[in-house]
Amino acid sequence: MLEIKNLQVNYGPINALKEVTMTIEKNKINAIIGVNGAGKSTLLNTISGLVDPDQGEISYKGRQIQNIPVEKRVKLGIGHVMEGRRLFKDQSVHDNLLIGFYFRNPKEKRRNALLKINEIYKQFPILGNKQNQMAGTLSGGQQQILIISAALLSEPDLLLLDEPSLGLAPIIIDEVYQLLEELKSKGMTIIISEQMAALALRISDVGYILERGQVVKKGDRSYLKSLLDSDGLSSVYLGKA
Ligand code: ATP
Numbered sequence: 375m376l377e378i379k380n381l382q383v384n385y386g387p388i389n390a391l392k393e394v395t396m397t398i399e400k401n402k403i404n405a406i407i408g409v410n411g412a413g414k415s416t417l418l419n420t421i422s423g424l425v426d427p428d429q430g431e432i433s434y435k436g437r438q439i440q441n442i443p444v445e446k447r448v449k450l451g452i453g454h455v456m457e458g459r460r461l462f463k464d465q466s467v468h469d470n471l472l473i474g475f476y477f478r479n480p481k482e483k484r485r486n487a488l489l490k491i492n493e494i495y496k497q498f499p500i501l502g503n504k505q506n507q508m509a510g511t512l513s514g515g516q517q518q519i520l521i522i523s524a525a526l527l528s529e530p531d532l533l534l535l536d537e538p539s540l541g542l543a544p545i546i547i548d549e550v551y552q553l554l555e556e557l558k559s560k561g562m563t564i565i566i567s568e569q570m571a572a573l574a575l576r577i578s579d580v581g582y583i584l585e586r587g588q589v590v591k592k593g594d595r596s597y598l599k600s601l602l603d604s605d606g607l608s609s610v611y612l613g614k615a
Pocket residue numbers: 385388389390408409410411412413414415416417457569
């Protein structure tokens with residue numbers, strides 16, 4: 375689905391990613407685990423095209439994409455939910471979806487935008503029922519679903535989510551994770567970044583541990599769990615689940 379080879383990103387003298395190589399498997403939830411500053415956001419931003427790599431290749435469905443613009447990557451099926459809750463709280467739910475749609479598909483006809491938004495309302499009736507309400511009045515979980523829905527409007531096959539649990543109460547994290555599992559059951563491939571391995575591993579099939587821009591460990595959920603439990607990394611990575 376997605377092959378990353380020897381990816382390197384520098385911000386001036388800072389090496390944010392160093393020779394990152396990974397194979398993201400189709401229809402799985404893949405976790406990128408690392409502490410603050412490990413390079414998680416840089417990696418997701420480089421996959422979606424917001425950051426240009428200094429070196430390396432990214433191929434998606436067999437096609438090299440590292441030099442093509444964000445907009446084209448969206449068209450190829452890459453959706454990205456960036457870090458932090460980026461909602462326009464004083465705009466309605468409907469307008470947030472419109473803004474989200476046009477941010478990703480600036481040249482599309484309005485009719486298509488409305489059709490896609492109606493599909494989202496069918497999928498998430500709570501958003502349809504509250505479409506005229508200000509986004510800031512939704513609960514935390516509903517806001518996160520709204521943010522993810524905006525990315526779903528372009529019908530991605532690969533969805534990147536940067537720390538989707540950040541700042542959310544545990545019960546809301548459950549709601550968001552349930553949504554991600556539903557998306558996976560419909561065939562989507564998902565990459566999430568997480569600081570707390572214990573959280574990520576609750577839903578991930580595969581995980582990569584990133585340290586100072588390098589992949590230091592990778593494996594399936596049970597391998598990573600045993601690794602984190604056994605070698606003393608747990609206090610750094612497990613956090614509270
Ligand atoms: P966080 O959880 O804080 O988002 P992260 O694992 O996502 O951390 P990145 O944000 O990718 O890590 O940062 C990786 C490194 O690159 C850090 O040292 C960070 O300070 C640096 N960095 C990130 N963005 C920039 C930028 N625009 N300019 C300069 N340095 C940056």
